[in-house]
Amino acid sequence: MAGLSQIWAHIYTTTLVFFSILFLELVILVRAAAGSIHGCKNRPITTTQYLKLVEEKNPACRYKTGLRMESLECAVCLSKYEEEDEIRKLKKCNHTFHKDCLDTWLQQDWATCPLCRSMVLPEEVVVNYWRHQNYQEFDGSDEELIFLLSALHGNYIRRFL
Structure with a gap:
C-alpha cells in the first residue's frame, strides 16, 4: 500500500x-x-544603442589648447583637459566633459548633465534603456x-x- x-x-x-x-x-x-x-x-534598448544615441546627439571631439571653453577641467573627474583628450560638449547646455566620464555618468544616472541636470536624451529613450537594464x-x-x-x-x- x-x-x-x-x-x-x-x-x-x-x-x-x-x-x-x-x-x-x-x-x-x-x-x-x-x-x-x-x-x-x-x-x-541596449547600452551600445544608448551610447550611439548619445554620440549622435552630442558628438565627441579632441581637446586642443586653443579651444575657447568656459571650463578647463572635467566636472565629473575634476582633472584638467590635456591635449588630444576625447571630450564631449553637450549641445543643450554647452557643458564639456571627458567623453568616458560623461558616458559613464549617463549610464548610471538618468541621462542628465552632471552640472545643470538638463536632459541629454529624450525621456522615452532613457526609460527604454533602463527597462533593458532592469529586464x-x-x-x-x-x-x-x-x-x-x-x-x-x-x-x-x-x-x-
Missing part, C-alpha cells in the same frame, strides 16, 4: 512539474508576443527552472528531487 501511495505521489509531482513548465512557456510566449505588438518604440527574463536554464518551480510550489517538490 505504501508503494502505491509513493507512485501516486510521483505521478502527482510529475504532473505538477509538467503544468508548471507549460505555464512558464506560455508566459514567455505571451511576453514575446506582447513585445512585438507594442512595436520598436517601446522596446528596451529579467527566464532563459531556460535548469537552475532558474528549479528556482521558479520551488518558488511556485514551495518545498513540496524538493522531497522528490
Whole structure:
C-alpha cells in the first residue's frame, strides 16, 4: 500500500512539474508576443544603442589648447583637459566633459548633465534603456527552472528531487 501511495505521489509531482513548465512557456510566449505588438518604440534598448544615441546627439571631439571653453577641467573627474583628450560638449547646455566620464555618468544616472541636470536624451529613450537594464527574463536554464518551480510550489517538490 505504501508503494502505491509513493507512485501516486510521483505521478502527482510529475504532473505538477509538467503544468508548471507549460505555464512558464506560455508566459514567455505571451511576453514575446506582447513585445512585438507594442512595436520598436517601446522596446528596451541596449547600452551600445544608448551610447550611439548619445554620440549622435552630442558628438565627441579632441581637446586642443586653443579651444575657447568656459571650463578647463572635467566636472565629473575634476582633472584638467590635456591635449588630444576625447571630450564631449553637450549641445543643450554647452557643458564639456571627458567623453568616458560623461558616458559613464549617463549610464548610471538618468541621462542628465552632471552640472545643470538638463536632459541629454529624450525621456522615452532613457526609460527604454533602463527597462533593458532592469529586464529579467527566464532563459531556460535548469537552475532558474528549479528556482521558479520551488518558488511556485514551495518545498513540496524538493522531497522528490
